[in-house]
Amino acid sequence: MAPVPLPAAASFAAAGGTLLLIRYLWRYRDKPGADWFLASLGFQTVWSVAYGVALLTFAEPVRWALEVLSWAAMAGTGVYFLAFALAYTGRGTPVDRWWRAIAAFPLLIGLIGATNPLHGLAWTDFTVVPVAGMAGATYDMRLWAVVAATAGVSLITVGSLVLFDTVVSYGPLYRREAVAVGLSTIPPVVAVFGWLYGAGPIPEVNLATAAFVPHVALDAYAFVGSDMFEFHPATRRAGERAAIDDLGAPVVIVDERRRVVTLNGAAEAAFGVEKEAALTRPLGALLSEERADPTGVDPIGGDDVVTVRDGGRRRVYAVTATPLSDAGGTHVGHTVVFQDVTDERRREQRLDVLNRVLRHNLRNDVTVVQGFTEAAAERVDDDEIQSMLDRAASKATDLAALGEKARTVERVVDSDPRSERVAVADLLAEVRDEHVDGSGDATVTVDAADVAVTTDPAVLQVVVGALLENALEHAGAAPTVELSAERRDGAVAVVVADDGPGVPDHELAVLTAGAESALEHGSGLGLWVADWGATALGGDLSIDAAGGTTATVAVPDGGRDR
Structure with missing residues (x-):
């Protein structure tokens, strides 16, 4: 039995490898673009098997039928691969819109080939030619067939470039896999172009299916070894689009010359313009009170707050401009975010x-x-x-x-925050002396020996003073108050404890809610001062009103842990 010629054997091997790849990727059918990729691999399998058999078939009618099938499969492989690349990378809108035409394209090519004897639009003079032990074929392709075949194969190249550009943007995570995706289509594409234009080593034989062997190997490395369907670019692309389009704040993208490249819906509403009318215009003109002003304000050049008037409204925006750079580090523009601070300023x-x-x-x-x-x-x-x-x-x-x-x-x-190391006992004694009249009936003790903290002493003194004043005012005629401090988990807990009736529930409810209302409000500012001061120190205020009042301020120690 004569050995199978190498191109035919390679075609069968490519078909087998492609089937294994389909079997592995079948689990990802619900991922973006996966169905199109599986369909492309299916047509690739049909093409490989049909052409492998064709190379072994010298009967002209059968060889012609297999050639027609190979053309249809080649068309499906190319157009479905491009659909996969677009959907996988989050650019699937054209695919969703034209999916019926895409799906029907290989059927159309197959129909034209099958009916060619009636109209001769595809080729003429089809002849089976024995070459190197194989059944080659020669025929005179019409111009439109050459153009259509070139365009079809180019779709694979375009799809590869789309994948390569998008996947490479992930950075080092998929850099090697991106190279594999970019290189995988080169062997079959080069083989098809060589065959179409008579530049191949065997003009009578299309070696594209044999070139699928390295193509399948590289695809297996990219999509199996790294699970690229598990982390697909469509999620990030959709997220980037949503981050701009769905963001409530106005966002404008400008080039390096401050010209508007795009803007989101919030920016259109805020500045009273439509996207089409704003594109390519200077950002300053977009924001200026007079729309015809060619300069206007320049939020990128230093204006961190701009005022915009439109339709009688006056809004104030805080502006954040972030430079944009391409993959090579070249500055290409800015992302400008406008935060409406009108109500805050008022x-x-x-x-x-x-x-x-x-x-x-x-x-x-x-x-x-x-x-x-x-x-x-x-x-x-x-x-x-x-x-x-x-x-x-x-x-x-x-x-x-x-x-x-x-x-x-x-x-x-x-106040501007400052930090210094202080002995808590001395600070508490100073607070006591400031708020307690020596002739009064109150008893205030201090217990904070050997406790020190690095913090803002002025703010801590105000916090403790507010709590002590609250205790002296509400703890009864002759209150007993203890000021103490101790270390707790790297922080210093300063405690103000009294033997009075405890803070009323409505006072604590207001403090816990963080806001006052007409029905729920405190009787003064003391507890608010203590709470705001504790927050300014980076700490927390907690109050236990069971059996007297114990207020604890946990202050993080900004110095060395002792």
């Missing part, structure tokens, strides 16, 4: 005004009220009127103290 403005009124106007006026009330109380003999004046003076004193607390809040929240 709140800051209102708070600044209210804070100024509270710090200056209210404090000064309350001081006047307090002075006149106390003077009036000294000049009246009526006990009832004097009692009312005394109460009014007491409330004025409370209001003045509230103003001072507001100033303390500003100092705690807005």
Whole structure:
């Protein structure tokens, strides 16, 4: 029995390897592009088997039929591979739109080939030619057939380039696999082009199916060895698209000359433009109050806040511009994100005004009220009127103290953080001496020997002072308060404990909720000052109101762990 010629044997080997690859990849049918890839491999198998048999068949009618089948399978292999590449890399919209035409393309090519004797549009003068022990074939292909075959094979090249570009963007994770994908189609593509244009070693034989052997080996390495269907680019591409298109904040992509390349829907709505009209225009003109202004503002050049007017609205945006670079590190533009801070700026403005009124106007006026009330109380003999004046003076004193607390809040929240090593016992003793009148009935003890912490001492002092003041005010006529500190898991826990009735539930509920309402609100600023100060220190405030009140401030130690 004569040995099977090498091209035919290689074709059968390629078919067998392709079937094994199909069997392995069958589990990934639900992955993006997997169905198209399996279909492409199926046509590749048919092509390899049909042409392998054709090389062994000298009967002209059978050899002609196998040639027609090979043409149809070649068309399916190419167009389905491109559909796979597009779907796999997240570019499947054209595939979804034209899937019927894509699916029917190899059938159309097969139909044209099968009916060629009737119209002669594909080729003429089909002849079986014995060559090197094989059944080669010669025929005169019509121009459109050459162009169609060239285009069909080019689809495989385009698909490979799409895969190569996308997969390589994953970086080192799939770099070797990307090279394998890029190289896998070179042998069959070169073989087909050589056969089409008579440049192959055996013009009468298409060696593409034999060239599928290295192609299948490289595909197996890329898709089996690394499980590339487990981590496909479609997820990342969809995520990148969603990150821009679905983001609530306006996003504009500009090139290196500040010209708009694309923008999301939020940007269209915010700036009152349509994407088509904004493309290629300068970013500054897009943001300027007068749309015809060719320069406008330049958020990339240093303007970190821009004001945009459109349709009578005035919005303020904080701008973040991030440079964009291509794979080679060349600067190609910027991603510009606009964060609407209009409401935030308005709140800051209102708070600044209210804070100024509270710090200056209210404090000064309350001081006047307090002075006149106390003077009036000294000049009246009526006990009832004097009692009312005394109460009014007491409330004025409370209001003045509230103003001072507001100033303390500003100092705690807005001060520049600093850090130094302090002995906690000394700090607690200083707080005690500041808030306790030596002639009063309160008993305040300090127990924090050998405990030190690296933190902002001024803020910690304000926090402990607010908690101590709260204890002295609400713990009863002769309260006992203990100030202590100890190390706990790399942090320092500063504790203010009293023997009073405990903090009311509604006070704790407000603090836990983190906001006040018309129905749930605290009676003052003391606990808020303590909570905000603990947060400023990077710590936490916890309060246990069972059997007295125990407030604990856990402060992370910024220094060495002792």
